[in-house]
Amino acid sequence: MINRTRLFLYRLIFGLLLLGFWELSSGRLIDPFWVSSPSLVFVYLYGVIADGSIFGHLAITLYETFTGFFIGAIFGIGVGFALGRREMLAQILDPYVVAFNGIPRIALAPLFIIWFGIGPTSKFILVVSVVFFLTFFNTYAGVKGVDAELKNILRIMGASERQMLMKVTLPSIIPWITTGLKISLPYAIVAAVVGEFIAAGKGLGYLINYNTSLFSTTGALGGILVLAFVVVVCNEAINRAESYLLRWRPTEERKSEGELY
Amino acid sequence: MINLAITILSLGCLSLAHAQAPKKVKITIPVIAHSMTPVFLAQNKGFFADEKLEVDVTSTNGGGPDIRALIAGDVDFSFTTGDNVILAQQEGKKLVIVMTGLNRLFINWAMHKDVAKSKGVTESTPLAEKIKALKGLTVGVTNPGALTAHLAAFVVRKAGYNPQQDVNIIPVGSGPTWLAALENRKVDVALTAPPVPDTAISRGFAILLINNAKGEDPSIPEFLMENLIARPETVAKEGDTIRRMVRALTRANQWAGQNKAEQVADTLKPSMATIQPDLLLAGVQSVLPALSKDGRTSERSVQITQDILEQAGILKKRVAFSEIVTNDFLMK
Numbered sequence: 001m002i003n004r005t006r007l008f009l010y011r012l013i014f015g016l017l018l019l020g021f022w023e024l025s026s027g028r029l030i031d032p033f034w035v036s037s038p039s040l041v042f043v044y045l046y047g048v049i050a051d052g053s054i055f056g057h058l059a060i061t062l063y064e065t066f067t068g069f070f071i072g073a074i075f076g077i078g079v080g081f082a083l084g085r086r087e088m089l090a091q092i093l094d095p096y097v098v099a100f101n102g103i104p105r106i107a108l109a110p111l112f113i114i115w116f117g118i119g120p121t122s123k124f125i126l127v128v129s130v131v132f133f134l135t136f137f138n139t140y141a142g143v144k145g146v147d148a149e150l151k152n153i154l155r156i157m158g159a160s161e162r163q164m165l166m167k168v169t170l171p172s173i174i175p176w177i178t179t180g181l182k183i184s185l186p187y188a189i190v191a192a193v194v195g196e197f198i199a200a201g202k203g204l205g206y207l208i209n210y211n212t213s214l215f216s217t218t219g220a221l222g223g224i225l226v227l228a229f230v231v232v233v234c235n236e237a238i239n240r241a242e243s244y245l246l247r248w249r250p251t252e253e254r255k256s257e258g259e260l261y
Numbered sequence: 262m263i264n265l266a267i268t269i270l271s272l273g274c275l276s277l278a279h280a281q282a283p284k285k286v287k288i289t290i291p292v293i294a295h296s297m298t299p300v301f302l303a304q305n306k307g308f309f310a311d312e313k314l315e316v317d318v319t320s321t322n323g324g325g326p327d328i329r330a331l332i333a334g335d336v337d338f339s340f341t342t343g344d345n346v347i348l349a350q351q352e353g354k355k356l357v358i359v360m361t362g363l364n365r366l367f368i369n370w371a372m373h374k375d376v377a378k379s380k381g382v383t384e385s386t387p388l389a390e391k392i393k394a395l396k397g398l399t400v401g402v403t404n405p406g407a408l409t410a411h412l413a414a415f416v417v418r419k420a421g422y423n424p425q426q427d428v429n430i431i432p433v434g435s436g437p438t439w440l441a442a443l444e445n446r447k448v449d450v451a452l453t454a455p456p457v458p459d460t461a462i463s464r465g466f467a468i469l470l471i472n473n474a475k476g477e478d479p480s481i482p483e484f485l486m487e488n489l490i491a492r493p494e495t496v497a498k499e500g501d502t503i504r505r506m507v508r509a510l511t512r513a514n515q516w517a518g519q520n521k522a523e524q525v526a527d528t529l530k531p532s533m534a535t536i537q538p539d540l541l542l543a544g545v546q547s548v549l550p551a552l553s554k555d556g557r558t559s560e561r562s563v564q565i566t567q568d569i570l571e572q573a574g575i576l577k578k579r580v581a582f583s584e585i586v587t588n589d590f591l592m593k
Contacts, residue, residue: 033332033354110434114441118433118448199438201431206405213325213406214575215352
């Protein structure tokens, strides 16, 4: 088992090696017009952080992402939980859910702009449509996968429905829900950025699109790196929330999961 | 001896067949619109075929990927706006304009009818007053960094206003999203290439604010609107192919100038099948005056294009005409 400091060190070395390879290959192996270089990207990032211009874009993208993420997650978890406990309803709605999930949301993005306007609303509705299905399917699978034997034992012991819900169902589905949230977060950011690509006056998607239009690979990669950083930070936040919610689990199990992800 | 004669004869036949086989050429265009008239006419009237060229035309559904495909070497030519060449040069990538297809700015402004009414603006209002009326309004452009965005910033500054302070400029996408944004008053004014503004007008929710296609703005008499662009390697090694391409496109423009708009619209139909016939014809009538008759790229058009980019605040250093343009391949 690797301790946290060593793990951090290994990750840092890996990251530095990647950056080193990028820096050395830019201008030698690959035309910098296409890939820029880490040094140029960091100079760009320093500039936009120092003058504060990046923060307005970041705030808009985060607003669109998290508004959509929370609404989508609440609906996804709620509907997944409800359908998981109502077999009949789940069977009736199954073909519709499958059909709606099969629609490529990215292809819907231009339509969302037409329907909901060019402001943040169209972007967070796009995010909702992405997050909903990912959290829905995970929660639904979690509810369906609750150990029936455990529920029977509790029933024999005279537990009420509420007690079964609090002591068995909810703790069992939390790993499924957190997995759904973890998977959906990067997709939520992608959806917000795609919406901004199509029509927006601000946001990281707008910034990347703008720089790409001006052939500034450095600016575009700078925006992309900021996005990647946001994803890593958010993922870490969800990991911590998961650890907290699953604190009842045996320690060894939690540790091994933490190392894997 | 007989064997040698047969071999020589075979080689002769092969080289003859090779000489007669059409040269395959790949070209990107940013959109399927009236501004691509020279390419579509050259294709549909057989001018490319006359030059023994088999031209594979790819639309990239928006500016940007078209020119990047050219820079990457995926295609031989791009027929797109010349500002791309100037901006690519600024980032260290040299491209060459070998011909001008449209030498006039082909981007029109439309204003929502309600806004026009409240501002007291009509299509016949003098240009200076129309521009002054932009104060406090939101102007929709297609994309950040697109020509429409640079042009909007240029016009707003020309009126003495500050973009994003006195006049809000926001990207609204192209085609349907552009129309929806204007129709639903998400923007008050919007600009893009015909026939989209014409569609807004024909649907009754907008008026034509500035008709650049007809040369309404005298400060932009010429522009690098649509140009045949090549890489320097192609210019150095494929002179004959460039000459044939330029000849075919110039013949297309000359043919359009000698025929009625209806005939031009009919010829464009196979390439622009999704556009309604009345809008197709209206667009043709708009584009005809903008078609270059000889394909020559003028110093003035380069200068004005750079003025617009400079005013928009995205051009750091001006480029010399000779660095990005050659007129050596034009028809004699």
